[in-house]
Structure formats: structure tokens, C-alpha cells
Amino acid sequence: MTEAAETRGSAVGRVGGRKRQVFLAVGGLFWTWLLARWAYHNTLLDGLLTAVGLPDVLRSDLGVSQREPWLPADWFAGVAANLATDAGGVSVLVVDPLVWLFELAALAAESEPALAAGAFLTVYLTVLSMFFGLFIAVPAAVTRIYGGPISSRISLAYTELIRGTPLLAQLFFFYFGLPLAGFISGFRVMEVSGMPRAAAVVAIVAFTINSSAYQAEYIRAALQSVDPGQLTAARSVGLSRLQGIRHVVLPQGLRYAIPGWTNEFVYLLKYSSLAAFITVPELFRRARNIGSDTFQFTDIYLIVGLLYLALVITTAMLMNRLERRVTIPGVGMPAGRD
Amino acid sequence: MSLLRIENVDKSYGDEDVLHDVSFAMETQDVEVIVGPSGSGKSTLLRCVNRLTEIDSGAIYLNDEEIHSLDENELRRRVGMVFQDFSLFAHLTARGNITLGLREVLELPKEEAVAKADDYLDRVGLADQGDSYPAELSGGQQQRVGIARALAMDPDLLLFDEPTSALDPELIGDVLRVMNDLAEEGMTMLCVTHEMGFARSAASTVTFLDEGRIVERGPPEQLFENPEHDRTNAFLGELSGLH
């Protein structure tokens, strides 16, 4: 399974030639839009600019529903309406798709501010959860392989419990089961503007724990593919077991883990949509809400699908880059392993 | 006072006896060569000395200290090991392979560790390969880095486990030259090797190990020219037949 997944990950990441340039151009546009939207409505940045005497450059005061689209939504809608009423004798085979295309563009433009907010939250949830998850995953994987009979079993139980239960169930457990959201809301930091809402924090906690188990499995497999002679050599120099793991096994094993890690990243990007069910307004929930407002479910899910795709491809490309960057002759090239 | 004293050591894996009542002693500056057929327990014996493997009974003394009374990391710092398959740290450069122990075990400051590493690389004839990764080096070069890595820890004793048997014939010479130099400089070495030329020129004592027992032990001339036991004779005959 890992094998197939690895190839899939790298296939998306490695695009060459002309196609690559189109990719980069579209990706550049996408990220410019996402980051510009983020900056435009960012409380901290707005505060900074206001402090230096530029109060009205950024608009962090606008709620998501009040934000104006940056694309001419009304114009797209107008074109679609005109075409639909007066096709000028052109065959419906041509007109109908055109009408749909302009309606789609109108919907995309109309929902652009909300989708940007959602996509940003999706990235935020995923990146933070992967990051925090890594700090659980590495000790869990090391304990699993090198720990004593009890600690390695605890680590095994942890990863199997998490991987053996549905992510949605875990989310509900933390959100409804434990009064975690109320607990989090009780902290005064939560009143600082710009902090994610309690539900988002609960989602990060659940995703961190969930992804830590999967990351631990990928890392465990990678650590086990490091030649055991490497640790023996470290110990024969006088390094303790822990030093040997830290300075010899991990630097090699973590390189091997990058393809699996990329996979987990991509999975979590998509699975973070489950946070919609605990009211977190990430990309999928934004789309669903727009769908129920406009009844254009198919269209909005198509648009959102493209946005997820852009996120996934970006991740794969960045991870590919990282992998090449940390490659050392003889280590970390998954193809040339063993 | 002997540098290394091995007394009545037994070791078995499950019900397979690997070492049987092995005893011998080495003085400072001795070069002891161990020969014996495959599976006779040569590697196991070396690994018992730096406690990569624990003995079942008997005792091993380093400078009259029982090795189990020492901290195992300290013991390994004092007993260097060179491996058949080199076992260089694959993610570190030649220099990094040497500095890791200097920094983490001896806790030398970075500049000092680097200077020392470059010194030892120079000694094994690899002054210009400090930045190469193991995969970029030939087997002979890798093994010389392996020797430099062990040497840099300033050990009392160096263990060699068939250091040249994974090398192409034309690369063996470079490694043997380094080992010969070390022997001349007075390094105490316990070597498992079937390089008879090295044994003749450098060894103070040769030990023939068979089925976990010391069959015969003596100066190289005696063992090679006048072995007491037929088994020794037969084994050495086979060895020279191979060369």
C-alpha cells in the first residue's frame, strides 16, 4: 500500500517542462490569492498598519460574509443570463455549456472571499496538526522500536487505538464527549482577537493525535529500514543508545520517512474537511454552506474540489523539493534503498 | 599488569556453544591476530570485549578493571572497533563520522573536534576526503575512515573484525598499510583477519580459534611454520591454498 501511495505522491510532485510552467503559474495565482486574502483580513497586520498611520489599507473589520469579491461576479452572472435568454440562434449544444461556465464563474467569484477564508483555515488546521503530530510521532516510533516491553506496547496500543477508530468518531469524542471546547473557551487567550475559535482548537487537538499515530507508523517503518549496523557502530564509538538513535538512526530514518509523511500530509488535508461536522468553518463547510444558500451544490463542490487539488499538489511539490534538498549520497533516496 | 585479560569466557546462543573456556592476555602494544574457520566465534569474541555481546561466564579485564564494572559507554570509548562492512554513518561526511564521537562522547568543542578529525584523516591518507560521504568513497577509503573514527577516540585497544575481507584485492593494501603503521606506532590491536602477510609482519601472537575454543596460540613464525596441532596445520594450509 505504501509503495503505490509513494509512487502516486511522487507522480504528482514531479512535473516537468512546459506542463511544469503552467502548474507553477496556476499555483502562483492560487497562492497569491490565498495569501492576499489572508493578509487583507488579518487582524494583526491591520493593527500594525493602523499603528503606523495607515488605518484603512487592510480590512480586518469585515466578517467573511461582508467581504466584497475581487472578481466581477455580477458581470459573469449577467453574461450567463443574457446568453440564456437570447442565444442569437446559436445551437443549444454550444450555448448551454457556455451558460453553465459563466454561472460557474459567477458562483466562484461570489464565493471567493468565503472560500479563501475556508481554504486558509484548512491549511492552518493541517499544517499545525502535522507539525504538533510529529512531536508525538517521533517519540512514539522510537519507543515502539527501541522501548522496553511495556513502553513499546503502550506505543503500539496508542497507534492501533487511534488508527483503528474513525477520525470522525475521534473528533466527536473531543468535541461532544469531552467538554473540551468549553474548557478551551474558558481561557483568557481565547478572547484575544485572531485566535481560532474553540472548535478549531478542538479540531487541531483531534487531528494532531490522529495524524501522530499515522506519522508514527510511517516513521517506524522508516527507522526500521535503517541498517541496524549503524546503531551498533554508534554504540561502539561510545555513544549511548539514545545518542545513537538521536544522531545516527533518526537523521537517516526521517529522510526515508518523507514519502510516507507526504502521504499523511495529503490525507490530512482532505480529512480535515471532517472538522466541518464540529462547526469549524474550513473549506468544506464553507462550500456546504454556499451550496445550501444557492442550491448550486454540484458547482460549488466542483470549485472546492479544484481548490483541494491545488493544496494537495502544492504539498506534494514542496515535499518533493524537501526530499531532494535533504538527500545525501547513499541515504534517503527511496528508490535506491536496500 | 596486562592491558587485556580474558579469563575462562563462555558464551552460547540458545543451546549453541559459541565460546568455550577462552582465556588469553595481551600486553600494551601487542598485536594479536585471531584466525579460525567461519562460525568459530571470532566476531563473538571481539564483541564480548566491548560488550556489544554479554558473556555468560568468565571475566574480561581491561587494565585490570573488570569490564562489567565499567560504564559500557566508557568501555566502548576505550576499546575502538573496526567493522568488516565499515559501518560508517551513512548520513555523515568522512569528517562528520569522526567528529560525532568527539563531540558527543568526548564533548570536545566543535573546532577542536574538526581539527582532530582532519588530523586523523590525514594519518590514514585521506586528508582531501573530509567532505565526502561514505557512498562517495571506495571500500578501502571507507575502511580507512572507519579506522580513523575508532582511532580518534584515543582508545587503549583497537578491535578489527576482518577489516579487509569485504574489499577488492587491489584496495586491501591501503588498509593493511594503515594497520601496519598503527602496529609500528605501538597501538594495541586485537585483529580477526586472514591476511597472513599482515600476521607475519605485525602480529606478536597468533591465536587459532576453532569451534569456540583456542586450539593453539603462539608467535606467528611458530604457528605458521611449526604448528603443534593437525587442525591448525590443516586450516592454515587451506588458507594459503586460497591465496
Ligand SMILES: Nc1ncnc2c1ncn2[C@@H]1O[C@H](COP(=O)(O)OP(=O)(O)OP(=O)(O)O)[C@@H](O)[C@H]1O
Ligand atoms: N546474535 C546471534 N544470535 C545467534 N547466534 C549467533 C549470533 N551471533 C553469532 N551467532 C552464532 O555464533 C556462531 C559464531 O559466530 P561468529 O560470528 O562469532 O563466527 P565468526 O568466527 O566470526 O565467523 P565468520 O568468519 O563467518 O565471521 C555462529 O554459529 C553464529 O551462527
Ligand SMILES: [Mg+2]
Ligand atoms: Mg565474523
